[in-house]
Amino acid sequence: MxxxxxxxxxxxxxxxxxxxxxxxxxxxxxxxxxxxxxxxxxxxxxxxPFPDPAQLFITPDHYVFRMLFSQGVALEALGVPRIDGGPVETDGRKIWRLFAANYHLFRATPSQMWLDQAFQDVFGFDEQLSEATADAAYDHIAERLQRPDYRPRALFERxxxxxxxxxxxxxxxxxxxxxxxxxxxxxxxxxxxxxxxxxxxxxxxxxxxxxxxxxxxxxxxxxxxxxxxxxxxxxxxxxxxxxxxxxxxxxxxxxxxxxxxxxxxxxxxxxxxxxxxxxxxxxxxxxxxxxxxxxxxxxxxxxxxxxxxxxxxxxxxxxxxxxxxxxxxxxxxxxxxxxxxxxxxxxxxxxxxxxxxxxxxxxxxxxxxxxxxxxxxxxxxxxxxxxxxxxxxxxxxxxxxxxxxxxxxxxxxxxxxxxxxxxxxxxxxxxxxxxxxxxxxxxxxxxxxxxxxxxxxxxxxxxxxxxx
Amino acid sequence: MxxxxxxxxxxxxxxxxxxxxxxxxxxxxxxxxxxxxxxxxxxxxxxxPFPDPAQLFITPDHYVFRMLFSQGVALEALGVPRIDGGPVETDGRKIWRLFAANYHLFRATPSQMWLDQAFQDVFGFDEQLSEATADAAYDHIAERLQRPDYRPRALFERxxxxxxxxxxxxxxxxxxxxxxxxxxxxxxxxxxxxxxxxxxxxxxxxxxxxxxxxxxxxxxxxxxxxxxxxxxxxxxxxxxxxxxxxxxxxxxxxxxxxxxxxxxxxxxxxxxxxxxxxxxxxxxxxxxxxxxxxxxxxxxxxxxxxxxxxxxxxxxxxxxxxxxxxxxxxxxxxxxxxxxxxxxxxxxxxxxxxxxxxxxxxxxxxxxxxxxxxxxxxxxxxxxxxxxxxxxxxxxxxxxxxxxxxxxxxxxxxxxxxxxxxxxxxxxxxxxxxxxxxxxxxxxxxxxxxxxxxxxxxxxxxxxxxxx
Amino acid sequence: MxxxxxxxxxxxxxxxxxxxxxxxxxxxxxxxxxxxxxxxxxxxxxxxPFPDPAQLFITPDHYVFRMLFSQGVALEALGVPRIDGGPVETDGRKIWRLFAANYHLFRATPSQMWLDQAFQDVFGFDEQLSEATADAAYDHIAERLQRPDYRPRALFERxxxxxxxxxxxxxxxxxxxxxxxxxxxxxxxxxxxxxxxxxxxxxxxxxxxxxxxxxxxxxxxxxxxxxxxxxxxxxxxxxxxxxxxxxxxxxxxxxxxxxxxxxxxxxxxxxxxxxxxxxxxxxxxxxxxxxxxxxxxxxxxxxxxxxxxxxxxxxxxxxxxxxxxxxxxxxxxxxxxxxxxxxxxxxxxxxxxxxxxxxxxxxxxxxxxxxxxxxxxxxxxxxxxxxxxxxxxxxxxxxxxxxxxxxxxxxxxxxxxxxxxxxxxxxxxxxxxxxxxxxxxxxxxxxxxxxxxxxxxxxxxxxxxxxx
Known part of the structure; x- marks a missing residue:
């Protein structure tokens, strides 16, 4: 629903x-x-295809990672690349879990509204994102990203x-x-x-x-x-x-x-x-x-x-x-x-x-x-x-x-x-x-x-x- | 109505x-x-008596002519006098038609509210001003302006x-x-x-x-x-x-x-x-x-x-x-x-x-x-x-x-x-x-x-x- | 009520x-x-015990005396102490009456909301403060202030x-x-x-x-x-x-x-x-x-x-x-x-x-x-x-x-x-x-x-x- x-x-x-x-x-x-x-x-x-849910929704979106950072989450842990090429998290699922566990930070922000609508309308994922649903959401979105109708041109048209x-x-x-x-x-x-x-x-x-x-x-x-x-x-x-x-x-x-x-x-x-x-x-x-x-x-x-x-x-x-x-x-x-x-x-x-x-x-x-x-x-x-x-x-x-x-x-x-x-x-x-x-x-x-x-x-x- | x-x-x-x-x-x-x-x-x-509808409502009102000007209507076409005394529009009806044809520009502005209320309550003109009603409105108001009860002192009292x-x-x-x-x-x-x-x-x-x-x-x-x-x-x-x-x-x-x-x-x-x-x-x-x-x-x-x-x-x-x-x-x-x-x-x-x-x-x-x-x-x-x-x-x-x-x-x-x-x-x-x-x-x-x-x-x- | x-x-x-x-x-x-x-x-x-209603609610509260002053009430008349130690009003009841007679100045201000709620919830005085009710309010509050359950620690707990x-x-x-x-x-x-x-x-x-x-x-x-x-x-x-x-x-x-x-x-x-x-x-x-x-x-x-x-x-x-x-x-x-x-x-x-x-x-x-x-x-x-x-x-x-x-x-x-x-x-x-x-x-x-x-x-x- x-x-x-x-x-x-x-x-x-x-x-x-x-x-x-x-x-x-x-x-x-x-x-x-x-x-x-x-x-x-x-x-x-x-x-x-877009690579994975984290690289689609988190790592490139300054709205998202700035809010997480404001509450103490390191940018490295979100996979944001360092100038010096030093190590940052590359495991999309780990990044996603961190994001999901902190999703309450986005309450009443436009980011939450855009993300919820994208999850539901674009990817058909209707549950509330949270620590509990993090993996389910990740798997759901990652699977869709491999489909032809989730490639950029198809989405553009959709x-x-x-x-x-x-x-x-x-x-x-x-x-x-x-x-x-x-x-x-x-x-x-x-x-x-x-x-x-x-x-x-x-x-x-x-x-x-x-x-x-x-x-x-x-x-x-x-x-x-x-x-x-x-x-x-x-x-x-x-x-x-x-x-x-x-x-x-x-x-x-x-x-x-x-x-x-x-x-x-x-x-x-x-x-x-x-x-x-x-x-x-x-x-x-x-x-x-x-x-x-x-x-x-x-x-x-x-x-x-x-x-x-x-x-x-x-x-x-x-x-x-x-x-x-x-x-x-x-x-x-x-x-x-x-x-x-x-x-x-x-x-x-x-x-x-x-x-x-x-x-x-x-x-x-x-x-x-x-x-x-x-x-x-x-x-x-x-x-x-x-x-x-x-x-x-x-x-x-x-x-x-x-x-x-x-x-x-x-x-x-x-x-x-x-x-x-x-x-x-x-x-x-x-x-x-x-x-x-x-x-x-x-x-x-x-x-x-x-x-x-x-x-x-x-x-x-x-x-x-x-x-x- | x-x-x-x-x-x-x-x-x-x-x-x-x-x-x-x-x-x-x-x-x-x-x-x-x-x-x-x-x-x-x-x-x-x-x-x-006030001279004509254009000289009453348009030419002297900076709220009105600034909005028309912002969308490309020349001030000359609205009868706004030039410093050098050069030619500007003097035909009140032409000025009024230009105004009426662009009346949509004033949607949701206080000018529209004041104008509509003046047309209706002061002049008894109840139609929506538009290109189609421009002449009717002009004639209606112009006629009233010639009446004694539309002279300044009578309006002041009314x-x-x-x-x-x-x-x-x-x-x-x-x-x-x-x-x-x-x-x-x-x-x-x-x-x-x-x-x-x-x-x-x-x-x-x-x-x-x-x-x-x-x-x-x-x-x-x-x-x-x-x-x-x-x-x-x-x-x-x-x-x-x-x-x-x-x-x-x-x-x-x-x-x-x-x-x-x-x-x-x-x-x-x-x-x-x-x-x-x-x-x-x-x-x-x-x-x-x-x-x-x-x-x-x-x-x-x-x-x-x-x-x-x-x-x-x-x-x-x-x-x-x-x-x-x-x-x-x-x-x-x-x-x-x-x-x-x-x-x-x-x-x-x-x-x-x-x-x-x-x-x-x-x-x-x-x-x-x-x-x-x-x-x-x-x-x-x-x-x-x-x-x-x-x-x-x-x-x-x-x-x-x-x-x-x-x-x-x-x-x-x-x-x-x-x-x-x-x-x-x-x-x-x-x-x-x-x-x-x-x-x-x-x-x-x-x-x-x-x-x-x-x-x-x-x-x-x-x-x-x-x-x- | x-x-x-x-x-x-x-x-x-x-x-x-x-x-x-x-x-x-x-x-x-x-x-x-x-x-x-x-x-x-x-x-x-x-x-x-707090000394009296005026010293509790008026003399120390800059929100209250600034509004009264803005409408011409002298600070001296409100008991606000002078630097030079010169005379100011000391009669709490007189100060209170001046405040009550001007209580309309606080309409729709937060001061009014705080005061009304304190009068009602803390002191049990339910009437609208005004010139007419000034003395009744003063007496009511002054009497309460002498009670043990209106001393600071009791109020703190309440x-x-x-x-x-x-x-x-x-x-x-x-x-x-x-x-x-x-x-x-x-x-x-x-x-x-x-x-x-x-x-x-x-x-x-x-x-x-x-x-x-x-x-x-x-x-x-x-x-x-x-x-x-x-x-x-x-x-x-x-x-x-x-x-x-x-x-x-x-x-x-x-x-x-x-x-x-x-x-x-x-x-x-x-x-x-x-x-x-x-x-x-x-x-x-x-x-x-x-x-x-x-x-x-x-x-x-x-x-x-x-x-x-x-x-x-x-x-x-x-x-x-x-x-x-x-x-x-x-x-x-x-x-x-x-x-x-x-x-x-x-x-x-x-x-x-x-x-x-x-x-x-x-x-x-x-x-x-x-x-x-x-x-x-x-x-x-x-x-x-x-x-x-x-x-x-x-x-x-x-x-x-x-x-x-x-x-x-x-x-x-x-x-x-x-x-x-x-x-x-x-x-x-x-x-x-x-x-x-x-x-x-x-x-x-x-x-x-x-x-x-x-x-x-x-x-x-x-x-x-x-x-x-």
Whole structure:
């Protein structure tokens, strides 16, 4: 018997719950448009079985291992690889047991909701995960993973994915994407242009990356003009591989609009490694404006994902490297930060710049007022720690009154956890329907309008905003 | 048939909804006290018909045209005047059609609620506005606007306005107010003293304004003492024209309490135009404290409306000028900013200083704790982008537990959109009744107390706080 | 008849309300664990009657007198002692009448809820307090206070307190605690080590305090090594008197991890009184890291309570001194502030560092993400102005999805208002049950899990986190 409540996340009031259910029933089965995420294109290219339950659900998922680590479970015991190649647990079953024994830690978290839904809906495992059921769950899932209909392409189709975007560096040759394209498989997997490694002077090997960028494009990327030309060339190549967007993960939303000669001088300094922290920040800001200018030409939609203090723990960074659950949100200013770019191109309808945030205080104070007036701006959905019931609810309640629905862009799952994708979109659809039903029940939205908006939020806005 | 839900904005739970309805039924018809706003006194003085539906509802309403602009509608097409006098749309019907065709953009926004209520309750137009009904709505409203009972004074009376405050510069001669006072019409329209143009050294023509201020008062306003005397004189004149309050729209809540000789020196510097940005900010801060000192003498209630980054877009400012929907809230500090003024006069019961904010994070963290202890402080209602269902709900939920009800001042509509006034007060009354009903239903407030508080929030507190 | 609603603070929806009631019925009578607070150990040591209702409920309670003061009641009239020993009201009945006549100011505040529950449940006074009932209430309570079963130890037992922590300075001789321990009374009262007075160079008499610290420990506390040794000695003594925790009330969460020689030099400068404000701040930050290092050795749990701008009003500070209701929260950064300490010890499971906050924006943005990954971190409950229905609700809604339940530590009453203790724990238990019931009713938590979590939040987590 299914353990998930069919009416989960809907309003408690009976009338509003009925409205939410009616809205949801119309849009629950719409195709998934996943315009931004981090799944591995290799999966779709090679279509090999996922190795084991632990390597599918635990070891690569920073949501999961950060919670376990917070309560004293060593990352080594979860199989997280060490920088120095030292020994870590490799027995998937042992890792899984540790996870299952601590599953109570995830109570009332979105991870629990995604995991429970994946276990039940994707793998048909309906029992509550616990120390007692750990082995049964492991065996059940491991067996399924060997079946043909649990290979990546089959799951992609079963999940109802109409299109999914991955994220690659300009230095990536996009061979997996080429392989997908050249295959006889019809699944639509597109890339996105994520140039942080050739834009951020504080990236390790920045100068070497620029040299490589030049080699890949036949430009002298060590000159400012050549560097910009190389970007244009790689963007064109990415676009030829399906890309409709770029993505930028700077620590802040800072933009600059310097004179070209000043930008060129700063670029030269960045190449020598002599940039101060302030100069590196200014250079990143300048490059957001340059990227926007290129978007006017090539039509790529731009995304800014600021506000994360990455790799907060020095010892963890030294031992395990990046992306180990130690990225912590910080206060983020958008109003002053975006002004240079917006003064240059903010009123130009040809540009679409999608803003994300990890500082919820900016929703009502800055992001909704900005997106509610600048034609170039759209708001991305609740992101990362806020990709959750409460996070999405606060997002709608703080954004809608000022920016409306049509300056938002639907849902992004932004995940590398493949099996969580249907659950994540389902949660978003439920929360949006719950919100719309509450609006109707409190006289703030006409019922016939709610049906149209539900469809827009679940499907149309993402396609439109990302030009997919 | 009326399209608006009679129980709109009330709690979903049946018992709480019944309580809210009972509270609301007692206070819904109370007179409107509008202690702060921006309607044009000329309307009440001349009592001419409003020109056409577009010029009434669209062209002057930044909430409306900013949303349309955000989705690519040109301001010119909405009839918004250009600085250079270049051509813009003047055909009201064309503007109205564009608005109606995009009316879905306003779904679930307060603008939609105010507009729908004005269409239905003020103009008797009950259909949903859309591309299909655009002409019918236009014709219907245009016809009504020609009737005597749709002239400003008749609407004023129909709206049940007991008193309304407008906002004028010290350089205004208040001729419209004099004309209202000298007429045989009994409506109470008072002014408020808004001296930003003669206080902010960064105002264009600051020095010329000071000269003009001197001419109007017979003081040598170019000396510090004369400048202060000129303020006192204009405040007295405004008071004679009904003013009970002053209003200050600085970008921050900064106050200063310098020695008089230092303030005098800074004023001299400001007059020469040589102030740095920091010095201009300090001067504005000093003048808030000077205004508070004058309030101790003349009893004018003081309002501070900080936190808006005005005219954010340089291109829009250059083409269309100020107040075109590009004012964006920013983070606002009150704790350090207000300390100089509060150390000087914060515990003096004779002073009433009403604080507003656009940074909701300050409600629970700073504003409620400050207003919950300083006798001079009161909290203004949820303002601007937060004059909305969710904005008011968050305001009550974050303010009440620390500041109670009696350190707040009821509702301000703060609008120039005349026909939205009844709807705005109605929304505020509904949201407050919904909040009170929820308190009662959850055992946090006695039912008999809720009735008294409902009356206080709808009527008494505004009169008392503004000394009206 | 009882005036308090038996279902107060529970969800309005009937099913969720029933779930909340069921959860609450299981945990309502659990013993009170009060791991952090400010009751006076002298009460338990001497077990004398509390003097009168005003001295019990009004004069020492900054929540109460700050609200009255905010509406113009003089602190003198409430019996708050003046620094200069000048006359203040001493007639308890007069103070009480003033309080009762203004009791409407507390509508919908947590103070009202605590007071009403104390009047009803502790003193058996069931009428609504008002000007009309003031004398009856005063007489009723005053009479009870003379009874043996209203003495501190009897109330302690009646309240079901299993253990309570007080807070003392290292310079305190803990004589009251010794007296409690040496008595034949079995109540468990422990101390906590609050060293601000010997850590903050900006404390008046800092150098004298250090000399005294040396005298008490036989160390030369004027050298860095002796100073640290003196801390270790006092911590050991506090531990011998039951302490399981330390507490730190700095204005910010800043930490430092300097070289020992630099810390020693800064300490020497602090002793001479020559520290700049920035240096004093750095020294406080260094000492948090030193305290954490000592905690690794002696196992004392560490608490940080940052974010209050203390004694905001200079005139009130001059006339009445510290802690007079003028402590105002400010924006607080944790991410950068805690990094030095966390880099040194944040992944060490032996350390428990409990973070509190007065800036609610940090819950979802910083505190939950930090506590959700660092094994040394736990989150304290909603604190001070946020120890309230809405405050606790927002805390759970913003913290749980990222940090789960098990990185939080249950409830602290943090109070010096003895008779409010049962009410405060009761409010916390009700709000938590309401939250859990809502999670169950919306399909976010299994019902059987909710029962276990309710018990954890009410009892187990506090004992475990504080090692009690």
């Amino acid at each position: 299914a353990r998930l409540d069919a009416d989960r996340l809907f309003p408690l009031d009976e009338r509003a719950r009925g409205l939410a259910r009616a809205l949801y029933d119309e849009i629950r089965a719409l195709p998934i448009v996943s315009p931004h995420g981090h799944t591995d294109p290799r999966w779709y290219a090679l279509n090999e 999940f109802g994915i109409e299109v999914i975007a991955t994220t690659e560096s300009p230095l990536d040759d996009l061979e997996w994407h080429r392989m997908i394209r050249d295959s006889d498989w019809g699944g639509r997997v597109v890339t996105a242009y994520r140039p942080d490694a050739v834009i951020d002077p504080e990236t390790p090997d920045f100068a070497a990356n620029i040299v490589r960028l030049g080699e890949m494009t036949g430009e002298d990327a060590t000159t400012w003009e050549g560097y910009l030309a190389a970007h244009r060339a790689r963007r064109a190549f990415f676009k030829s591989m399906g890309a409709t967007s770029t993505d930028h993960g700077h620590a802040t939303a800072r933009t600059e609009d310097m004179k070209q000669q000043d930008a060129a001088a700063l670029f030269r300094k960045a190449l020598t490694g002599d940039c101060s922290a302030a100069e590196a920040d200014a250079f990143r800001g300048q490059m957001l404006t340059e990227m926007a200018r290129m978007s006017l030409d090539d039509g790529l939609v731009m995304q800014i994902h600021p506000g994360s203090f990455r790799n907060h723990s020095a010892p963890i960074m030294a031992r395990f490297g990046r992306d180990k659950g130690f990225d912590i949100p910080t206060r983020t200013d958008y109003v002053r930060a975006l002004k240079p770019l917006l003064d240059a191109m903010g009123t130009d309808k040809r540009l679409t710049l999608i803003l994300f945030g990890l500082d919820e205080t900016a929703y009502s104070r800055e992001l909704a007022p900005l997106a509610g007036v600048y034609p170039a701006l759209r708001l991305g959905p609740a992101w990362w720690f806020f990709d959750s019931y409460e996070g999405m609810r606060r997002y709608r309640e703080t954004v809608t009154e000022t920016a409306g629905f049509y300056n938002t862009v639907g849902f992004n799952d932004d995940t590398r956890a493949f099996c969580s994708i249907p659950a994540r979109h389902d949660v978003a659809r439920r929360v949006d329907c719950a919100y719309l039903a509450t609006l109707v029940a409190t006289g703030r939205l006409a019922e016939e309008d709610a049906h149209e908006v539900a469809h827009d939020l679940a499907y149309r806005l993402a396609k439109q905003a990302y030009r997919l | 009326a399209r608006l839900d009679a129980d709109r904005l009330f709690p979903l739970d049946e018992r709480a909804r019944g309580l809210a309805r009972a509270l609301y039924d007692e206070i819904r018809a109370l007179p409107i006290v509008s202690p702060h706003g921006h309607t044009d006194p000329r309307w009440y003085a001349l009592n001419e 709206f049940g306005i007991e008193v309304i405050a407008t906002t004028e510069s010290p350089l205004d001669d208040l001729e419209w107010h004099r004309m209202i006072r000298d007429s045989d019409w009994g409506g109470r329209v008072v002014t408020a003293y808004r001296p930003d143009a003669v206080i902010d050294p960064e105002t264009p023509d600051f020095a010329a304004n000071i000269v003009r201020l001197g001419e109007m008062t017979g003081e040598d306003a170019t000396t510090w003492e004369g400048y202060l005397a000129a303020h006192r004189a204009r405040r007295a004149f405004f008071k004679s024209m009904g003013a009970t309050s002053t209003d200050h729209g600085h970008a921050t809540a900064r106050t200063e309490d310098m020695k008089q000789q230092d303030a005098a020196a800074l004023f001299r510097k400001a007059l020469t135009g040589d102030c740095s940005a920091a010095e201009a900010d300090a001067f504005r801060g000093q003048m808030l404290t000077e205004m508070a000192r004058m309030s101790l003498d003349d009893g004018l209630v003081m309002q501070i409306h900080p936190g808006s980054f005005r005219n954010h877009s340089a291109p829009i400012m250059a083409r269309f000028g100020r107040d075109k929907g590009f004012d964006i809230p920013t983070r606002t500090d009150y704790v350090r900013a207000l300390k100089p003024l509060l150390d000087a006069m914060g515990t003096d019961k004779r002073l009433t200083l009403i604080l507003f904010g656009l940074d909701e994070t300050a409600y629970s963290r700073e504003l409620a704790p400050l207003a919950g202890v300083y006798p001079a402080l009161r909290l203004g209602p949820a303002w601007w982008f937060f004059d909305s269902y969710e904005g008011m709900r968050r305001y009550r939920e974050t303010v009440t537990e620390t500041a109670g009800f009696y350190n707040t001042v009821g509702f301000n509509d703060d609008t120039r959109a005349f026909c939205s006034i009844p709807a705005r007060h109605d929304v505020a009354r509904r949201v407050d009744c919904a909040y009170l009903a929820t308190l009662v239903a959850t055992g946090r407030l006695a039912e008999e107390d809720a009735h008294e508080v409902a009356h206080d929030l709808a009527y008494r507190l505004a009169k008392q706080a503004y000394r009206l | 009882a005036r308090l609603d038996a279902d107060r603070l529970f969800p309005l929806d009937e099913r969720a309300r029933g779930l909340a009631r069921a959860l609450y019925d299981e945990i309502r009578a659990l013993p009170i664990v009060s791991p952090h607070g400010h009751t006076d150990p002298r009460w338990y040591a001497l077990n004398e 309240f079901g307190i299993e253990v309570i922590a007080t807070t003392e300075s290292p310079l305190d001789d803990l004589e009251w605690h010794r007296m409690i321990r040496d008595s034949d009374w079995g109540g468990r009262v422990v101390t906590a080590y609050r060293p601000d007075a010997v850590i903050d160079p900006e404390t008046p008499d800092f150098a004298a305090n250090i000399v005294r610290l040396g005298e008490m420990t036989g160390e030369d506390a004027t050298t860095w090594e002796g100073y640290l040794a003196a801390h270790r000695a006092r911590r050991a003594f506090f531990k011998s008197m039951g302490a399981t925790s330390t507490d730190h009330g700095h204005a910010t969460a800043r930490t430092e991890d300097m070289k020992q020689q630099d810390a020693a030099a800064l300490f020497r400068k602090a002793l001479t009184g020559d520290c700049s404000a920035a240096e004093a701040d750095a020294f406080r930050g260094q000492m948090l890291t030193e305290m954490a290092r000592m905690s690794l050795d002696d196992g004392l749990v560490m608490q940080i309570h940052p974010g209050s701008f203390r004694n905001h009003s200079a005139p009130i500070m001059a006339r009445f001194g510290r802690d007079k209701g003028f402590d105002i929260p400010t924006r607080t950064d944790y991410v950068r502030a805690l990094k030095p300490l966390l880099d040194a010890m944040g992944t060490d499971k032996r350390l428990t560092l409990i973070l509190f906050g007065l800036d609610e924006t940090a819950y979802s943005r910083e505190l939950a993400p930090l506590a959700g990954v660092y094994p040394a971190l736990r989150l304290g409950p909603a604190w001070w102005f946020f120890d309230s229905y809405e405050g606790m609700r927002r805390y759970r809604e913003t913290v749980t999805e990222t940090a789960g339940f098990y990185n939080t530590v249950g409830f602290n009453d943090d109070t010096r208002a003895f008779c409010s203790i049962p009410a405060r724990h009761d409010v916390a238990r009700r709000v938590d049950c309401a939250y859990l019931a809502t999670l169950v009713a919306t399909g976010r938590l299994a019902e059987e899990d909710a029962h276990e979590v309710a018990h954890d939040l009410a009892y187990r987590l506090a004992k475990q986190a504080y090692r009690l």
